[in-house]
Amino acid sequence: MNKLITIITIIFSISVSSQSVLPDLNLNTLNGEEVSIRSISSDDKIAVVSLWATWCVPCIKELDAISEYYEEWKEEVDFELYAVSTDDSRTIKRVNAMVNGKGWEYNILLDTNNELQRSLGASTIPLTLIVKNNKIVYRHSGYSAGVEFELFDKIKELK
Amino acid sequence: MNRFLLLIVFLFSLITTSQNTENIFGSFESNSQLLQDDSALNFTSPEDNFRSNNYLQINYDIGKFSSGIQYESYLPNAMLGYYPEYNGKNEIASYFVNVKNEKADLTLGYFYEQFGNGLIFRAWENRQLGINNSIKGIKLNYNFSDSFSLTTIYGQQRNGFELNEATIQGIDSNLNLNKFLKFEELDLSIGASYVGRYQDNSTNNLIPANVKALGARLDLYYGRFSLNFEAITKDADIISNEGVIQSNKLYDGTALQLDLGYSKKGLGISSTFRRLENFNFYSDRLAEGNIYNQQTLSYTPALTKQQDYLLTNIYVYSSQPRLVVNALENRSGEVGSQTDFYYTFNKKSFLGKYKTKIAVNFSYWAAIESDFNQDESYDVEFIGNGNRYYRDFNFELKNRWNKRFNTTLTMLDVIIDKGVALGGPLGVQGDIKAKVGVIEGTYRYDNGKSSRAVIQHLWTKQDKKNWVGLVYEYNFSTSLNLFIADGWNYGSTDKIHYYNVGGSYSKNNTRLSLNYGRQRGGLICVGGVCRYVPENTGINLNLNLVF
Incomplete structure (x- = not known):
C-alpha cells in the first residue's frame, strides 16, 4: 500500500512538470492513407480527437x-473533428457502414491495434x-x- | 533483463546530450475490489478479500527515439477471474526502445503488432480482459516506397511475467496497387503474411518443432463498395486441451474471412462471412483450451454485435474455432456470417424531424458439418449443415424528440446453444431462446446536468427464466455522476437481485469510479473476447491517472 502511495506521489510530481502532447504516430484513414496525428493540429489549427468504437x-x-451541431459550430469556429476508431478486426469493417449510416461528417482514422489509445493512457473510451499545435x-x-x-465552449476559448 | 535496462540507460545517455525536444508522459491505472460473503449468491469471499491490479506506464521520447516501461502489480492477489499466474506478483512487466525515421521503424523490447485482420497474428493488451500477449524481441517496419512496406518480428511471447520458450518469427507485407492501376475511384491493396513458431520437441519427432501459418489478403474499395478478403493456412500440429495432447494425429487448420460493404450518406450495410477450421495458434503447443485467453498468436473473436445493456449481454457468443476429437464431442470449427444495416432518415422526412436512426444486426454461427472416422480423422464440408451455436437478430431505434430529450429502443431475439452459454459439450444440450426489450431515455437539464433511465426485460423459458432490469443515472455535472441499477432474476426460484450503486468522477487527467454491489457470474466481453467472472459481491474502485 505504501508503495502505491509513493507511486502516486511520483506521478503527480511528474504530471505537474510535464506537458501533454500527442504522440508521434501515423494512423490510417478508411482508404488506407496514412495521416500523421501530429499534423492535424499544426499551424494553430484546432482539432478535436475523439476515441470511439x-x-x-x-x-x-x-x-x-x-453531429447535430457540427456544421453550425464549424461556421462559428474553424476546427475539425477526428473520430479515431479503436475498433479491432472484430468490428472494424462496421466502421464505414456506421459512419455513413449515421451521416457523420467527421474525419475518420483507425487505431486498429490501439497504439494511440495505449500511448494516451486511455483505459476506457470515449476519450x-x-x-492545438x-x-x-x-x-x-x-x-x-x-x-x-462544454466541449464547444472550450473550443471557442481557443479561437 | 539487466542487460536490456543497461542498453536503455546507455541509449538515453547518448541521446540526452543532443539538442532535441524531450517529452515524458504516462499513465497509472488501479483496479481494486474488496469482496464480502453473500449467502444469497452462495458466495464466500476468499481469504484475501482485497484484490488489486495496478499498471504504471512511463514513456520518454526524445527526437527520433521513444521508450517506455510498464510496471504491473497484482497485490495481494489479482482480481477474481484473472490469470492466476499474476497472483501475488509485482514486476516490471515490459519495456521498449524505438527509433524511427521516414523509412524505418525499429523496436527493441516488448512490442504489440497485428497482421491483417489479426487472424494470423495479433499481439495486444487489454487490461479488462487480463490480456497482454506482447512479444519480447525485435520488430522492424520498413517502407520501401509509398506503395510497399514490410514488417518483420522475432521474439518470445510474454506469459504472465515470464516468457514462453518458443520463438516466434513473422513477416507481413503490404502492397498498395493504386499507383499502378490509376483508376480514380478504385483503391486496391494486397498483403501476405507468415508467422512461424519454433518450439523444442525434445527429440519426439512425432511432434513438429516448427509450425508455420501463411496468409494472403486483398482490400478493395470502389466508390461506395468495399470488399476485403483474407485466407490463412496453418501447418499440421497436435491438438491439446489444458496441457494434454488430445489425439495421436496431427491436424492442419484454415481460416477464411470475407467482408462486403456498401455505404452512402445516411445508409450503411456491411456483411461478414468467416470460416475457421481447427484454427487456433498459440505460442505454446499445449496452451490450447486455456480459459484465460493467454499465449495466443491468432485472434479469432466472436463476430456478433457487442451488447452493452445489463440484460442484453447475458447470452453472449464466444467463437468456436477449435477441433475437438474425444468421446464426449466431435467438432471441427465454426462457420457463419453477420450483417449490419444502418439508416438515418432524411432531415426533411417526418421521421427525420425526430432524428430517427435505425441499426439492425443479424448473425448466425454454426459448426462446420463434419463426419468423424474411427481413426480420429474427419471429412468436412465447406459449410454444410452443422449444429447451430448462435443466432441473433437485433433492432435499435434512436430518436431525439427535442433539444433535451432522446430515447433508444432496443430489441434482441437470440438463440444460443447451452454448451456455448453455460459450458459443457456443444450441440447436444439444447438451446436457450431469449427475447430482450430495452427502453432508454436521457433528459438534459442546463449546466451539464442530466438524467438517464433504462428499463429492460428478458423473456426466456430456459436457463434462469425471466429477468427485469432498471438503471437510473444522474449527472450532477459533466464530471460527476451517480447511478443505481438492479437486474432482478424474478423468474428463477432464488429471485436474486443483482443490485449495484456507484458513481464516477472524471476531470482532466483523472478518472475515478466506485461501485458496490453484486456481479452476475458470466462472461465479460470486450471486442468479442470474453473472460469468465465468477459471481461475487463487493466494492470496486477504479482509478486512472494520465500525465
Missing part, C-alpha cells in the same frame, strides 16, 4: 450529439481531446448528455 454506446451517443489543451473521458456544449 462501433460497440461503445456512450461513444456513439457523444458523436451523434456533436475526447482538444488539441499538438498540445492537449482539454481532455474528457466518458459521456454524459450536454458534455458536447
Whole structure:
C-alpha cells in the first residue's frame, strides 16, 4: 500500500512538470492513407480527437450529439473533428457502414491495434481531446448528455 | 533483463546530450475490489478479500527515439477471474526502445503488432480482459516506397511475467496497387503474411518443432463498395486441451474471412462471412483450451454485435474455432456470417424531424458439418449443415424528440446453444431462446446536468427464466455522476437481485469510479473476447491517472 502511495506521489510530481502532447504516430484513414496525428493540429489549427468504437454506446451517443451541431459550430469556429476508431478486426469493417449510416461528417482514422489509445493512457473510451499545435489543451473521458456544449465552449476559448 | 535496462540507460545517455525536444508522459491505472460473503449468491469471499491490479506506464521520447516501461502489480492477489499466474506478483512487466525515421521503424523490447485482420497474428493488451500477449524481441517496419512496406518480428511471447520458450518469427507485407492501376475511384491493396513458431520437441519427432501459418489478403474499395478478403493456412500440429495432447494425429487448420460493404450518406450495410477450421495458434503447443485467453498468436473473436445493456449481454457468443476429437464431442470449427444495416432518415422526412436512426444486426454461427472416422480423422464440408451455436437478430431505434430529450429502443431475439452459454459439450444440450426489450431515455437539464433511465426485460423459458432490469443515472455535472441499477432474476426460484450503486468522477487527467454491489457470474466481453467472472459481491474502485 505504501508503495502505491509513493507511486502516486511520483506521478503527480511528474504530471505537474510535464506537458501533454500527442504522440508521434501515423494512423490510417478508411482508404488506407496514412495521416500523421501530429499534423492535424499544426499551424494553430484546432482539432478535436475523439476515441470511439462501433460497440461503445456512450461513444456513439457523444458523436451523434456533436453531429447535430457540427456544421453550425464549424461556421462559428474553424476546427475539425477526428473520430479515431479503436475498433479491432472484430468490428472494424462496421466502421464505414456506421459512419455513413449515421451521416457523420467527421474525419475518420483507425487505431486498429490501439497504439494511440495505449500511448494516451486511455483505459476506457470515449476519450475526447482538444488539441492545438499538438498540445492537449482539454481532455474528457466518458459521456454524459450536454458534455458536447462544454466541449464547444472550450473550443471557442481557443479561437 | 539487466542487460536490456543497461542498453536503455546507455541509449538515453547518448541521446540526452543532443539538442532535441524531450517529452515524458504516462499513465497509472488501479483496479481494486474488496469482496464480502453473500449467502444469497452462495458466495464466500476468499481469504484475501482485497484484490488489486495496478499498471504504471512511463514513456520518454526524445527526437527520433521513444521508450517506455510498464510496471504491473497484482497485490495481494489479482482480481477474481484473472490469470492466476499474476497472483501475488509485482514486476516490471515490459519495456521498449524505438527509433524511427521516414523509412524505418525499429523496436527493441516488448512490442504489440497485428497482421491483417489479426487472424494470423495479433499481439495486444487489454487490461479488462487480463490480456497482454506482447512479444519480447525485435520488430522492424520498413517502407520501401509509398506503395510497399514490410514488417518483420522475432521474439518470445510474454506469459504472465515470464516468457514462453518458443520463438516466434513473422513477416507481413503490404502492397498498395493504386499507383499502378490509376483508376480514380478504385483503391486496391494486397498483403501476405507468415508467422512461424519454433518450439523444442525434445527429440519426439512425432511432434513438429516448427509450425508455420501463411496468409494472403486483398482490400478493395470502389466508390461506395468495399470488399476485403483474407485466407490463412496453418501447418499440421497436435491438438491439446489444458496441457494434454488430445489425439495421436496431427491436424492442419484454415481460416477464411470475407467482408462486403456498401455505404452512402445516411445508409450503411456491411456483411461478414468467416470460416475457421481447427484454427487456433498459440505460442505454446499445449496452451490450447486455456480459459484465460493467454499465449495466443491468432485472434479469432466472436463476430456478433457487442451488447452493452445489463440484460442484453447475458447470452453472449464466444467463437468456436477449435477441433475437438474425444468421446464426449466431435467438432471441427465454426462457420457463419453477420450483417449490419444502418439508416438515418432524411432531415426533411417526418421521421427525420425526430432524428430517427435505425441499426439492425443479424448473425448466425454454426459448426462446420463434419463426419468423424474411427481413426480420429474427419471429412468436412465447406459449410454444410452443422449444429447451430448462435443466432441473433437485433433492432435499435434512436430518436431525439427535442433539444433535451432522446430515447433508444432496443430489441434482441437470440438463440444460443447451452454448451456455448453455460459450458459443457456443444450441440447436444439444447438451446436457450431469449427475447430482450430495452427502453432508454436521457433528459438534459442546463449546466451539464442530466438524467438517464433504462428499463429492460428478458423473456426466456430456459436457463434462469425471466429477468427485469432498471438503471437510473444522474449527472450532477459533466464530471460527476451517480447511478443505481438492479437486474432482478424474478423468474428463477432464488429471485436474486443483482443490485449495484456507484458513481464516477472524471476531470482532466483523472478518472475515478466506485461501485458496490453484486456481479452476475458470466462472461465479460470486450471486442468479442470474453473472460469468465465468477459471481461475487463487493466494492470496486477504479482509478486512472494520465500525465
